[in-house]
Amino acid sequence: MEVDKVLAGDSFFTTRLNDVIGWSRKFSIFTYPFVTACCGMEYMSVSCSHYDIDRFGAGLPRFSPRQADLLMVVGTISQKLAPVLVRIYEQMTNPKWVVAFGVCTCTGGFYDDYATVQGIDTIIPVDVYIPGCPPRPETVLDGLMKLQTKIQKEKQAV
Numbered sequence: 001m002e003v004d005k006v007l008a009g010d011s012f013f014t015t016r017l018n019d020v021i022g023w024s025r026k027f028s029i030f031t032y033p034f035v036t037a038c039c040g041m042e043y044m045s046v047s048c049s050h051y052d053i054d055r056f057g058a059g060l061p062r063f064s065p066r067q068a069d070l071l072m073v074v075g076t077i078s079q080k081l082a083p084v085l086v087r088i089y090e091q092m093t094n095p096k097w098v099v100a101f102g103v104c105t106c107t108g109g110f111y112d113d114y115a116t117v118q119g120i121d122t123i124i125p126v127d128v129y130i131p132g133c134p135p136r137p138e139t140v141l142d143g144l145m146k147l148q149t150k151i152q153k154e155k156q157a158v
């Protein structure tokens with residue numbers, strides 16, 4: 001009787017279900033590319049066959065925030081564009097993740113002025129930062145693998 005209680009208790013089934021959900025979310029990332037500047041060329045090169053972002057389950061971009069769960073913010077964000085980015089983030093379904101792609105997105109880069117957002121983490125939460133001007137495709141893939149690890153470790157509401 002005690003063995004049945006342990007096997008059928010919350011911990012056994014919940015843990016296994018969390019593992020399956022985490023694994024499936026890890027390999028089915030639907031990106032919404034929010035490309036505004038020169039880092040867009042590096043983002044496009046990651047999608048090409050040489051680096052092949054498809055093997056991570058993130059190769060099919062969605063151009064509607066309601067169908068995406070990963071917001072890839074690529075390039076400089078101006079103060080005028082910030083409300084648009086916030087609105088897109090709010091339209092995304094849960095769970096959702098954000099990647100800051102490039103030094104201008106992460107910290108404002110060399111644009112230290114009133115017109116540029118000094119890091120998008122001041123307006124929306126960021127899960128992974130990919131620094132560089134522009135970041136190398138290998139760095140982008142490393143950031144994507146870090147995001148996959150984070151997604152798989154998240155506990156799901158079961």
